[in-house]
Amino acid sequence: MGIEKQKRLDLIYKRNQLMAKLLIIFYTCSLIINAMIDPAILKYIAPTGIVICAIIYFLAKKKQLATMTMYITIFFVFSFFSILIAYEPLLINFIFIWLGLIMSSIFHLVRPILFASFLTTIATTYFFFKFQNELFLGSDKIDVVYVVLFGILVTIFLVFSSRFTENLLQQAELKTEKTSKQLIEAKGYLNSLFNQLTDPIVIHDKKGKIYQVNSGFEKTYGWKNEEVVGRVMPHLEENQLSMLQEKWMLVSQGEIIREVELKNWTKDRGLLDVAISVSAIRTEDGRVVALASIIRDITEKKQTEEFIRRSEKLSVVGQLAAGVAHEIRNPITVISGFLQLMHQRENQSNNHVPVMLSELARINKIISEFLLLAKPSVQKFERVKICYLIREVLTLLNTSAIMKSISITSEFSIKDTTVECDPDQIKQVLINLLKNSIEAMDDGGHIHVQVYEVNKNIINIQIKDEGSGIPQEVIQRIGEPFFTTKQKGTGLGLMICDRIIEHHNGKLKISSVEGEGTTVDIYLNKDVGEQEAINEYSSSEYNFESRKTSERNEITSGSR
16 A cells, blocks of 8 residues: 555544544534424434444444545435435425535545535435425425535535645645654754764753763763763762852853863762853743753863973973083082192192092082983993892881881892893982882881883882872872972972983883872883883883873872
């Protein structure tokens, strides 16, 4: 069955049901009126009408019999009125025959109207001649032509009227289908756009109750749409929610909120830096039905800005260090030269001059270390057994640790592994880090030093203490030039350590839990080619630049 034919059948089926309801209503009204005016007629029309209405009502429920039911209904209507005229030949009953013709136009089809017109012509002609004296006193037989002509004119009017009405209905139906299709397509486009956007989008009310979230929200925050629909935004803290609710009220009044920067929690308690823009969703009459919050993850942007800020500070410090060291070295060189000349002229009899020369040499060495801020010097790369170098440092600092009731233990998973490095600079880094751990434990404790292989090219030197840890508000500033929590600190120690490790193509990472302690990890290349090591860092799971986002409590450089 074609689509058009099926639509026509559905239309006839619906109008059959409407016709059945109208006939039942008309019949009920007729019974009530006749019961008040002529109760005697009820014994004839009551059972006949009930049977006819029951048959029509039953057939109207059968969709597969819709076309047949349409013609049967029209036939039964004329049959009922014919019985009514035959029982009581009155002019008013004769006029009811045209009611059947008029009612057939409810189908808005030509054929049922012509069928009803045919029945009307037969009925009017028959009853005109049969009851001429009762219905049309003084009329001639030729007057039947006018009666039939009236029926024909009514038929013509109903045909054209039905066709016109049917065309209007079809046009309205086509327009409705087209509009519905466009709406469905538009909804599909919007849903596709809504879910394809990588930025999280939340549709919510003025109080923050969520109606819908897109796939970008699910990927960024971890909550599924069904988990958050009907809930107040779970990624916001109470104070953030209160602040945003005030802004949402302003949005409802016509304002647009752009780029409100906040820190949001993910489902697994990760912390994100985000920028939120809010706009209203309105109906055609301007009524606000919902709000749309578009969220942009700016975590990497913030980290980049922080990295640039620290780099600028390091650059300034490096330039300052280079300038100061240069200016100090010049007079020291002169003083050293004159002291050596004096020592030679005095035939080395003056014992104070060697002491002064020794101190000048030490000052020069300190200046050289200071210059690491500007341009680290690693001209003395050697192949060193890293475990022996670490043992030397532990032996050197063990006495200082014991004096503060601190025990230092070590665990070496590797023994003869060599690292190409400047041993003096690596010692400087280890000494500085261990001193920090010792100074962080005023009440004694334990420091554990562990060395193991990360993979075939990288080793990890881990220093873990049981100190007071680093507060979250402080750990974010670790590594800033001249930032320190020590009373006599300069804020340059760990900065220099980081520069040394960086120049060795390694990585320095600090993580801390306040009240539990701090862990420092140093990752160095084993004795392999430099380019191979760099590639290893870029591809391995220890590529710390890519891990910054997920490790909020860890940074790649800094000092306590």
